[in-house]
Amino acid sequence: METYSIGEITKKTGVSIRTLRYYDEIGLLQPTKDPSSRHRIYTEEDILQLHKIMSLKFIGLSLEEIRQYIHQPTYDLTLKETLMLEKNMLEQKRRQLERSIQAIEYAITLLEEEGEIDSLLLMSLIRSIQTEDDQKRLMTQYLDQETVDAIFHNEELKQKENEMIKSYAQFVKQVHELYGLPTDHPDVQHMIETFLRSTFGLLSLETVEKITELLNQNQWDSFEWNEEWDVLSPLPFSKEEKQWLEQAMDDYMQRLEHMGIDMKESKEGENSGYEK
Amino acid sequence: METYSIGEITKKTGVSIRTLRYYDEIGLLQPTKDPSSRHRIYTEEDILQLHKIMSLKFIGLSLEEIRQYIHQPTYDLTLKETLMLEKNMLEQKRRQLERSIQAIEYAITLLEEEGEIDSLLLMSLIRSIQTEDDQKRLMTQYLDQETVDAIFHNEELKQKENEMIKSYAQFVKQVHELYGLPTDHPDVQHMIETFLRSTFGLLSLETVEKITELLNQNQWDSFEWNEEWDVLSPLPFSKEEKQWLEQAMDDYMQRLEHMGIDMKESKEGENSGYEK
DNA sequence: TCTTGAACCTCCAGTTGCGTTAGGGTGTAT
DNA sequence: ATACACCCTAACGCAACTGGAGGTTCAAGA
Incomplete structure (x- = not known):
């Protein structure tokens, strides 16, 4: 032999x-x-x-x-048990990998676009992808499952992911720049409006309506950034910036109420003005 | 603080x-x-x-x-370089993972179908998935790139993967059972015909024609199992069984020639008889 | 004041699946 | 005799942790 x-x-x-x-x-x-x-x-x-x-x-x-x-x-069938377990493990790993790849793609896009990027911003983006599941879980405390799914599994939205990321990056940059101005300063208010419009502009009308409804029910207070959110996906701002931003948001909301404009209208205006 | x-x-x-x-x-x-x-x-x-x-x-x-x-x-952009490299790494890992998952799925299907499974058969299947790239590389020594791609990236074929695996498993079983009979015994010849039909029945007519052409050009001799193939994806047969099978294949081919039936016709007959 | 228990500390060892020396033996051709 | 390819064992190193032993520190209750 x-x-x-x-x-x-x-x-x-x-x-x-x-x-x-x-x-x-x-x-x-x-x-x-x-x-x-x-x-x-x-x-x-x-x-x-x-x-x-x-x-x-x-x-x-x-x-x-x-x-x-x-x-x-x-x-025999004892191997099947093992294989089933292994398959689950591997599929979990694959989901993980896909997220990581997605996160890297975002990061690369941003680096190409901006040339340089704030480390906290990058971190914030990556973590938001990493903890997507947890974010959804947390969101269902405020919104129903359907609406949450509409926000996360929006096909149209996936197409425009790069846009969203860029507008988020712009927003973060501007917060750093404008921090210190009075929260009701036109520039600050404009920044917030631009950001909200580009964010809500990507969601469907029904989804925006649902969120508006909740906000109108004065649930806004309970919606404030709670500790848990911060743990999952810390915002790329300092504590002071966060407080300042919160105040500016409040101002914006009050101005909206005062003017009798709700977010639904805001979205419609946005759409007609934005999509060429 | x-x-x-x-x-x-x-x-x-x-x-x-x-x-x-x-x-x-x-x-x-x-x-x-x-x-x-x-x-x-x-x-x-x-x-x-x-x-x-x-x-x-x-x-x-x-x-x-x-x-x-x-x-x-x-x-800055130095990070981009790193990220690009990382992305490639991760994508490679993902492809690997997908193959492993596929292999496990095959194995589970077979175990469910057969209850018990020959270890050599399982190994042969897994290895054939694992070394798919190498197999393609080797095949291009005999067939042109286009034909090879037609065999491997066949959408229709992917749908019928489970069928193919089962027919392969049946084939392996029968080889074990019939080994020892004369290679020109009707049962043996029938086994080979069934296997070839179920295999070629899944390929397109043009692909089969190309392969037939090659075989008719007397390239069959050079197409014999060479060492390299065995290393990549060893067949679940003993050396003796392999020799026996090779002889049976030769007999089958000669019978075909003798009867003036080429594989194209064989395929057409197969299709009309098989697809309901 | 003493004791209990939770929470903290350091230091050392082990995990997986090998790669990489170091230091030496074997076999054969010139 | 020696060069050279091949083989051997034994031991350390690796990444990114986890676990255990044995010893403080701290806050609260008897």
Whole structure:
């Protein structure tokens, strides 16, 4: 029967010499040894075993788990349990990866657009993607499931993601610049209006109506940034900036009420003025 | 200014105490220490830093890389380079993951269908997915790029993947059962015909024609299983079974030639008989 | 004031799946 | 005899933690 040295196995299978010795060491694949030279001697059978190991490793099993299955000539339904678990693990990993990739894409877009980027802003963006699930969970404390889904799983919105990010970046920049001015200063109020318009302009009319409704029900107070939000996705502002911004928002809201303009109208004006 | 103990930070951020101490140890995040009690004291600033670390970790940077960026207040285009590289890495990982998931799905399907499964068969399937790229590379030695793509990126084929796998599993089973019979025995020839039909039945007519053409040009000899194929994706047969199968295949091909039936006709017959 | 228990501390070891030396043996061709 | 390719064991290193042992510190209750 044909036999092979460890180097030949490496050439045949691509598995490194070190790895083969390691598998021998941990008892996963133990070839016979030449008693005189102490060299490892691999048979065809060993090569098959090695292929089995590689397969099971490929689908994510640990060497320890592989050891449990390696000596069985056939696999039964106990393997299915393991595979189901593994599949779930891998799918979770994949979702994670997709988010990470998305976050990187955002970051790259911003860097290209702006050349330079505030580290807190970048962090804020990444975290908002990272904790999307938690954000949705938190939002359902204020809005119903349907509305939350409308905000997060909006196809149209996905198309315009880059726009949104840029407008957010602009907003952050302006807050840094304008901080210190009185909160009812025209420039400040204009900044807030621009930001709100570009944000709400991307949501459907019904969604905006629902949110407006809630705000009109004086739930605005309970909607203030609570601790939990900050933990998930901290805003790229200092404590003072945050307070200043909150005051400016209040001013804006009051001005809206005073003028009898609700957000629905604001959105309609926005749409007609914006979409060419 | 407000300060926090290590336990409070864990509650606020979800980062474990051990990890926080580790980050301190490697100099990534070093809070001040109470000189008398030696307890760590975290400030708001530290929490921000920690969030930065989590963000950069999320997008796949190593702690070592993070250290390079953590103290910069703004990021410039050098980060973009890093991010581009990271993105490529992550996308590669994602492709890998998708293949693994696919392989597991196949395996689960088979286990459900058959209840029990030959370990060599499972391995053969997983490896064929794992080494898809290499297989394509090897195939282009015999077929042109277009034809190879037609075989691998066939949408219709993806729909029927489960069918294919089952027919492959059946084939493997039958080879084990019938091994020993003369290679020109009707049962053996029927087995081969069934397998070829269910395989080629899923390819387009043009693709089959191209393959037939090649076979008719007497390139069949050079197409025999060479060593390299076996390394990539070993067949779930013993050496003897492989030889037997090769002989049976030759018999089948000769019978075809003798009868003046080429594979194109075979496919057409297959289609009319198979697709309801 | 003493005690209890939670929360904190340092230091050391272990995890996975290998890669990378260091220091030496074996086999064969020249 | 020696050069050279190949093989051996043994030990350390890696990333990013986790866990345990054994010892403080702190706040509250008896």
